[in-house]
Amino acid sequence: MHSIQISADSSNIGGAPNSGRIIASLESMRASSPTHLKAPTGLLTDDDDRLSWMRDHPSALNMFEEIVGMSKGKQIAMFLDYDGTLSPIVDDPEVAFMSEAMREAVRDVAQYFPTAIVSGRCKDKVFGFVQLAELYYAGSHGMDIQGPEVSIGTKCTRGSKSVLFQPASEFLLMIDEVYKALVEKTKAIPGAKVENNRFCVSVHFRCVDEKRWVGLAEQVGSVLKGYPKLRVTQGRKVLEIRSSIKWDKGKALEFLLDSLGKLHICKPQGRRLNLKSNVRFDEFLLPLLITGFADSEDVLPVYIGDDRTDEDAFKREDRGSIPKDTSASYSLREPLEVMEFLKRLVDWKRVSTNPPPSDSQKLSGLLVRPSNRVFAPTGFCTCEMRDRRLLPTCVS
Numbered sequence: 001m002h003s004i005q006i007s008a009d010s011s012n013i014g015g016a017p018n019s020g021r022i023i024a025s026l027e028s029m030r031a032s033s034p035t036h037l038k039a040p041t042g043l044l045t046d047d048d049d050r051l052s053w054m055r056d057h058p059s060a061l062n063m064f065e066e067i068v069g070m071s072k073g074k075q076i077a078m079f080l081d082y083d084g085t086l087s088p089i090v091d092d093p094e095v096a097f098m099s100e101a102m103r104e105a106v107r108d109v110a111q112y113f114p115t116a117i118v119s120g121r122c123k124d125k126v127f128g129f130v131q132l133a134e135l136y137y138a139g140s141h142g143m144d145i146q147g148p149e150v151s152i153g154t155k156c157t158r159g160s161k162s163v164l165f166q167p168a169s170e171f172l173l174m175i176d177e178v179y180k181a182l183v184e185k186t187k188a189i190p191g192a193k194v195e196n197n198r199f200c201v202s203v204h205f206r207c208v209d210e211k212r213w214v215g216l217a218e219q220v221g222s223v224l225k226g227y228p229k230l231r232v233t234q235g236r237k238v239l240e241i242r243s244s245i246k247w248d249k250g251k252a253l254e255f256l257l258d259s260l261g262k263l264h265i266c267k268p269q270g271r272r273l274n275l276k277s278n279v280r281f282d283e284f285l286l287p288l289l290i291t292g293f294a295d296s297e298d299v300l301p302v303y304i305g306d307d308r309t310d311e312d313a314f315k316r317e318d319r320g321s322i323p324k325d326t327s328a329s330y331s332l333r334e335p336l337e338v339m340e341f342l343k344r345l346v347d348w349k350r351v352s353t354n355p356p357p358s359d360s361q362k363l364s365g366l367l368v369r370p371s372n373r374v375f376a377p378t379g380f381c382t383c384e385m386r387d388r389r390l391l392p393t394c395v396s
């Protein structure tokens with residue numbers, strides 16, 4: 001199977017931290033993302049490195065025909081990270097809005113392909129930014145998954161919003177406690193910001209003076225010493241605290257693919273491929289890596305993301321260990337290029353789909369299988385096409 005995503009190392013920086021342990025090195029914090037979007041960071045200073053990176057991860061726009069060629073006979077499933085992918089990176093996480101044009105592009109994509117937002121943000125917050133009810137949302141790094149709203153004119157499903165999966169619900173109280181402790185511990189550090197993402201907590205250092213980064217990491221470590229069941233990962237100028245359960249964006253991707261399989265595609269099987277990962281990239285130059293997997297008969301997951309945590313989505317367990325051919329990896333430079341890519345995908349689909357999908361096919365991302373049965377996500381409801389009408393057959 002092929003898929004699209006971002007690259008970087010999603011290393012687990014600290015699990016079960018000891019007292020006062022520095023949970024992130026200054027170097028790793030520096031490398032986590034330049035402070036300003038356009039600042040050349042020098043991560044790829046060498047021209048040869050740069051050329052070789054671009055050769056290995058060509059622009060998804062330049063390689064568009066090749067990418068859509070891979071989807072021949074398959075259903076594309078779209079997975080989109082939010083920050084840095086749909087919205088530009090800004091200093092204040094509260095105002096990381098996506099543009100109306102981007103929203104339009106995502107809305108259009110979702111008309112043709114089942115589409116999920118996979119974010120480190122809590123689900124409600126990312127929904128507040130995206131505002132498209134027809135999408136799947138996997139918030140808190142995939143620990144809070146919800147299917148699209150379905151309104152098919154029946155009492156049982158009208159406007160319902162069904163939670164599909166919350167694998168870390170037992171950590172809710174603990175995370176809230178840690179959030180409060182982190183707010184208290186870091187309040188004296190100018191620019192530090194603690195964000196409650198419900199099933200995880202983000203400690204931002206984008207606006208903290210670099211001289212204080214290690215001190216901030218120490219404070220985080222000191223809070224976490226009492227919580228051996230929590231771990232820390234690192235994103236773009238952010239430390240992310242979450243439960244140590246084996247669940248991440250990659251697992252969420254699996255879960256969603258599995259749910260979609262119940263909708264309209266067979267579960268991917270066969271040979272598995274690893275993505276090329278741990279690629280160093282310059283945020284300004286090439287933040288988005290699009291990578292392909294082989295090989296499902298039925299589905300081409302396209303994952304676009306820019307963060308270390310998105311790497312988890314490349315490393316889905318069922319991928320096995322066969323190195324991916326680098327020609328299947330692609331990149332996009334910034335959200336504007338992501339938008340361009342989404343638009344081109346829709347244009348391509350519009351031209352190649354004749355006639356366009358019917359309303360019932362498009363309805364909330366539900367697509368009709370050849371058998372005429374339409375399946376809603378796990379724990380949601382099952383529907384059936386009868387006399388060209390979509391009828392629910394059960395609700396769970």
Ligand SMILES: O=P(O)(O)OC[C@H]1O[C@H](O[C@H]2O[C@H](CO)[C@@H](O)[C@H](O)[C@H]2O)[C@H](O)[C@@H](O)[C@@H]1O
Nearest residue numbers: 082083089090091093096119120202206236238
């Ligand atoms: O998985 P994502 O949707 O990419 O979320 C990852 C984190 O994104 C946000 O932080 C990042 O974007 C901010 C706004 O541009 C920026 O200020 C910050 O430095 C970045 O790390 C979000 O605030 C975090 O909670 C997410 O975990």
